Amino acid sequence: MSVLENVLARIDTAEAEIRARYFDFLRIPSVSAQPPHAADCRSAGEWLVAELSSIGFSAELRETKGHPAVVAFHPGPGGSAKPLLYYGHYDVQPAEPFELWTSPPFEPTMKEGRNGPVTVARGAVDDKGQVMTWLAAMRAWHEVAGGPPTAIRVLVEGEEEIGSPSLDAFLEQHAAELCEARAVVVSDTNMWDPRTPAISARLRGMAYAQIDLFAASRDLHSGLYGGMALNPINLLCRILAELTDANGRIQLPGFYDAVPEVGGNLDTAWDSLGFDEARFLGDIGLSVPAGEKGMKPLVRQWARPTCDVNGIWGGYTGEGSKTVIAAEAHAKVSFRLVGDQDPTAVLDSLEAFVKTRIPADARAEVQRFASAPPVVVPEDSAEVSAARRALAAEYGREAVLIGSGGSIPVVESFRRILGLDSVLMGFGLDDDQVHSPNEKFDWSCLMHGARSHARLLAELAS
C-alpha cells in the first residue's frame, strides 16, 4: 500500500481514539462572547497546544487583547517548500436557550441522525468538529509516516464567534512568521449535501451592532404618562421596521451601491445545482421564502445582503401584565454583506439612520461588535485544485463550487494582511443546527473530512 493508503487506513482504525479526543475538546465550554467563560476559552487553547505537541508540532498559546490564539509549526520532511497554514477557531457560540437542548450542550452525545450517527454538542461542527478533521489527518500522518508530507503552520483563534476583534492585530504582529505560507486551509464551511463535497468560493461579510435607546429617567406608569412621554420600545420598533421595506430591501442610504447583480455563468452554475428550497425550508418548519422579493434562493443566501434583528429586549417581560412605559429599549442588529460593501460604512450609516430618528430628549447609542468584509476566493489556485482532486478521490464525485451565507472574517484578513488566499474545504451540512440548540456533526462527515485532509496533504506534499 502507498503511504497515503496506510494513512487512510490508520484514520479508519483510529475511529474510537478520534472520538475520544473530539469529545474531550467539546466538553470545554469555550464561549467567547461570555466573560465568565474566559478561562474555558484558555483551556480549549491549552488543549490544542497539548494535542498538537503530541503529534510532533512545536505549539504554544499566544496572548491577544482578548482570548489567546494557538500557534504551532511542523517542518514536515524539510526542504524549501513553503508551509500550509491551517486555520480554525476553538471558541463556540453561546448555548442559550439551554432548555431547548435534548442533551447538555457541553456533554457530547452520539445520536442517530437522518444520515447515520451524529454527535450533538455546542461546537460539534462549528468549528471544533471541523478542526478535528484536519487534526485527525495530521495525527494519522504522524503515526504512519512520522509527520505530514509538507511543512504545516497552525493558527487556531478563540474569538471567531465574536467577530475576531483581536485577530487583525495578531496577524500584523506575527506577519513575518505567518506570511511565508503557501495558502490558508480553512474547514469552517459546508458540503453541498451528504454525498457531494464542496469548495466555498465566496463568503458574505458581516456588520453587527447593538442599539440602545434611553428615554425617561425611570420606568413610567402607562396611564399617567401614556400619550405624554416617549416610549422607547415603540420608537425602537419603528426604527427597526424602517430599516427594511415590504419587499425586504434595506433602506440605509446607498446600501446597494456596492452590491453586484448575479448573472451570466455564475447564475447558470448556481441554477445547475438544483437547490431544493422547499426541502431547505421544510427542515426548519417553514414553507414561505423570506428575504428580498424576486430573487432566487441561492442568490438570496450567497449573493444578497441581509438585515436581521438578532435580539431585542425592553420593559416588562415577566408573567401577566404590567402597565409600564420603559425607560430603555435595546436590540442587536446584524447585516450580512456582499460584493464591495464596507462593514464600517454600513455601521456608520446605521448609526446615522438611528440618530436622525430620535427626538432631542432621547439618547441612542450604537455599540459595534463583529465586522467582516465579504470575500471571494480564487477558484483556480494550485491549492484549490489540489483540494478538488482530494475531495473527488474521497467522495467519488466532483466537488461543487458554492457560496456561503455565513462569514469567516479571517479569510479577508489573511488576504489583506498576509497576502494569502484561502482554500475553504468544509464538511458541515445545512441541517447541522449551527448556532442553535442541538448543534450536530454527522460522524461520516468527520471521518470523510479527516480522510479528505489526509489526501489533501498528499496532494500538496513538498
Added chain:
Amino acid sequence: MSVLENVLARIDTAEAEIRARYFDFLRIPSVSAQPPHAADCRSAGEWLVAELSSIGFSAELRETKGHPAVVAFHPGPGGSAKPLLYYGHYDVQPAEPFELWTSPPFEPTMKEGRNGPVTVARGAVDDKGQVMTWLAAMRAWHEVAGGPPTAIRVLVEGEEEIGSPSLDAFLEQHAAELCEARAVVVSDTNMWDPRTPAISARLRGMAYAQIDLFAASRDLHSGLYGGMALNPINLLCRILAELTDANGRIQLPGFYDAVPEVGGNLDTAWDSLGFDEARFLGDIGLSVPAGEKGMKPLVRQWARPTCDVNGIWGGYTGEGSKTVIAAEAHAKVSFRLVGDQDPTAVLDSLEAFVKTRIPADARAEVQRFASAPPVVVPEDSAEVSAARRALAAEYGREAVLIGSGGSIPVVESFRRILGLDSVLMGFGLDDDQVHSPNEKFDWSCLMHGARSHARLLAELAS
C-alpha cells in the same frame, strides 16, 4: 371641640401608630401578577380583615376565582341611611427591575422628598397608602366616637393591577348585599398638586394583550438562513410600528370612531388649570411632548387613546454578539381608551391586525390580559359635593375636577353591575413613581388624606 375636631386631633396624635400599621401592610409583597406571590396576596387580605375587625367592623376574606377579596361592614350609629361603599385594592405591581430601587421595595423606608418626608416602597401610594388614608380616618372615628357617623361597607380586592379579572363575577355574586350602598368612595387617584386637592371625573379605559410570534422550528444561524428564513423579531417590529403612524395616530381600523373631541367648557376648564407640561416632562428627564401631534397635553393625558408597547423580548439578549435568527418573538401591548371605546372590540381588532400581517408558515397568538372600559363620573352628586366640601375645608382651597390617564376598571363595574356611582378622591402626586422603582407617597398626603376622609364621613353622617 366638636366630635370632628377631636377625630382630626386624634389622627394627628396617632401619626406614629398610623405609620407602624402602614409599614406592616407594605411589607407584604402582594404582587398579583406573579403566581409565586399568591400566598402573599392572601396574607395582605388577612391583614386587612384583622385591621378592620379591630375597629369594630365585621370583616371577612371571600374567595374569588383568583386572589381573595376583603368584605367588611360597620352599621355606624344605626338608622336607615344607606351605607357608603369604600373600595380599594391590596395588590401591587411587580417590583422589577429590583436593581433600580434605592431601598428594598418591600422594606418601607422614610426618605426626604421634594415636599418633605416620603415613604418609599412598592404600593406606598398605589393603593396601600391610599387605602391607609381612609383606614386611619375610620380608626380615629372608632377611637373618638365609638365608630363612624354613618354605615360603611368595605370592599378591597386583590387583582386590580392585573385588571380585576374576577371582580365582575364577585360583584354579581354579592350584588344584593353591595348594591344597597349610597355611592362608592375610591382613593386611587391623584391630587392636582401638593397643595391643591382634586376629584377625578374621568378615567381612561384599558385593553392589554401579549403578542407571541412563532416562525422556524428552532433558532437559526443568521448566515445560513439570513435572506432565506422569516425573522419573527423583524416581523414583530414591523407589525408594532404599523400600529401607529408618524403623528402618533393608532392605525387599527375604526379605532377613533368612538373617541369624542374635547371642546367647549371642558376645554376651557382644562386650560384654566394651567398645566405645566415642561415641568411634568422635566420631572422624568424629558422635554419633547410625545403622543398625538397637535393635541394639548391634558387632552392627550385624559381624553385621547394611546398604544404603548409595555415589554418586548426575543432572540439573544446576553452580552456581546450572537448571529442568530430567533424562532420566537414576544411583546406586551396596551391601549388606553376613552369615550365609548370598547376594550374587547379593540383587542379583536388588534388580533386581526396582527394575523393579517403574518405569512402562512408563521403563527401568531394574542393573549388577552387586563381590560376596562373608559369611565366618566357625575360631578354633581351629593357625595361628590360632600367630598369637595371636605377637601376645601382640609386644604383651604377648592378641589379641582380633573381627569386621570390611568384606569380603575372597577369604577365602571360598580356602575354597570351595582348601579353605583363613585367618588374618586385621591391623594397621590404625579411624581409618586407609581408602577416604577422607588414608588413613594408623601407623608403629608397620607395625613391630609386621612383628615380629609374623616371630614368626608362627617359630611355624610346619617
